[in-house]
Amino acid sequence: MAAKAYAPLQVCLHWLMAVLIVATFAGGVYVAGLSLSPAKFRYLAWHKWAGFAVLLLVIMRLAARLRYGAPALPGHMSPLAQGAAHAGHLALYGLMLAVPLTGWLMSSAKGIPLVLFTVVPVPDLVAANPELAERLAFWHTLLAYTLAAFIGLHVLAALKHHYLDRDGLLFRMRLRQP
């Protein structure tokens, strides 16, 4: 029989990433609208560091998912609803990988290497190429908004389970079970 909740590591990673992704997305939207200034350089660097952290965390998250699996979905859900839930989660994992990866690629293509916390240099993924950088910027933005949309759906679905279905689904993401 499957466990009722995610493993503590998975729960911690979920909430840590939730906070980080919301902050990184908001910061990214804000910084994209700024004209060049010392503040833009600073916030852009923070955005890149946070995005890189998301990438590392999602890799840990996928490893944890493979190791611990996921608790079973409530029995009242139709096969279609269960399929939609799995597809949604798959999309979230894919987007959580794709958004920081396109950001990293874009930074490399712009000819601006990534240096974490001003001290740890990260290798460039591609050589500087302004045309490629522009295309990557488009994809990074599009994928980021798609991720935001999927997170919105994810939150709405979770709230529906909690308040309408009252099936205790949300407790899967709690450290201490009721």
Place this chain on the structure above:
Amino acid sequence: MKKQILALALCLPLWAQAQVLDATASRLDFTLTQMGVPMKGSFRAFKAEVNFDPAKLAASRADIRIATTSIALPAADAVNEAKKPDWFDVARYPEARFVAGQFKQLAPERFEVRGKLTLKGVTREIAAPFTAKVQGKKLLIDGVLPVSRLAFNIGDGSWRDTETVSDIVKLNFRLTLIQP
């Protein structure tokens, strides 16, 4: 007529000494650090009148004129910014210039040049070590010079904050001179 020939003959040795800059094999690059990230740029247009003879340092001269509008950086918005009054103010200061007449040998093929750098209307004496290597008819000059951008008011206003853009900018110069 005789006088003119005489004048020409007198001028000839000077003219013959002048070294010609091979622009395709010469570069003026710089690296600045922004939030710990090294960012490379360059000046694409410059002229160099150099007469450098490792055997005759006292007679050696260098005069390098850089068109500040030829600045190149990884991003278009950075290039626009660099031309503004806070940075190079290219409208008022279209040219930067380095004039030097003092050379010193440090080691075999290693020298030091001392001269006056004028940037954005500010003139300061600077000294830069460099290497000079003879390759057939070519003289290859390579050097790195850390420069304080704030000493020349490059990056003024809010950009004076060195936490984001470092004060020290590393200038890399490579000049390929063709011997007469």
